[in-house]
Amino acid sequence: MTELRDWRDERIESAIDGRNPTVLAELSAAYAVIGDVQFLPGYSLALTKTPGIDRLSDLPRVERLRYLADVDLLADAVETVCRRLDPDYRRLNIEILGNTDAFLHCHIWPRYEWESPEIVGRPVWLYDVGNWRAPATALGPAHDEMRAALTAEVVARRDAVEFRPNA
Numbered sequence: 812m813t814e815l816r817d818w819r820d821e822r823i824e825s826a827i828d829g830r831n832p833t834v835l836a837e838l839s840a841a842y843a844v845i846g847d848v849q850f851l852p853g854y855s856l857a858l859t860k861t862p863g864i865d866r867l868s869d870l871p872r873v874e875r876l877r878y879l880a881d882v883d884l885l886a887d888a889v890e891t892v893c894r895r896l897d898p899d900y901r902r903l904n905i906e907i908l909g910n911t912d913a914f915l916h917c918h919i920w921p922r923y924e925w926e927s928p929e930i931v932g933r934p935v936w937l938y939d940v941g942n943w944r945a946p947a948t949a950l951g952p953a954h955d956e957m958r959a960a961l962t963a964e965v966v967a968r969r970d971a972v973e974f975r976p977n978a
Contacts, residue, residue, distance in 0.1 A: 840877035
């Protein structure tokens with residue numbers, strides 16, 4: 812019997828087979844997921860639905876545009892929810908980097924006025940490394956309200972357009 816690997820080691824495959832607990836919703840060309848860390852509440856990602864795709868340019872143009880449309884949908888949903896839940900919501904950063912994880916994914920980072928002045932106008936990646944590993948910032952029950960709001964907003968936007976997962 813083959814033992815399943817930890818979902819974190821195979822984020823795309825675990826989303827496809829329903830083992831990835833961070834999935835908010837399936838979109839046309841991506842999975843909308845909430846981030847493993849929430850030091851910036853609402854942090855989410857769009858994971859490609861195509862295993863083996865390392866970068867945006869690996870997708871044929873039509874698939875690339877479908878993926879980017881899903882990124883746009885998720886970003887709009889994150890902005891709507893964060894603006895509603897926190898009056899200090901400031902803006903949204905959207906980043907496709909691929910320097911660490913070798914699969915296509917896009918980071919959706921909400922930014923807030925309450926962030927320290929030394930970091931608020933700079934890339935999220937300059938935050939202290941402790942934010943990425945601290946139990947206090949890890950996704951958990953404290954984020955249930957945010958998660959539910961994000962799921963509802965993403966699903967409402969997805970369902971407002973014709974959803975065809977394999978189109």
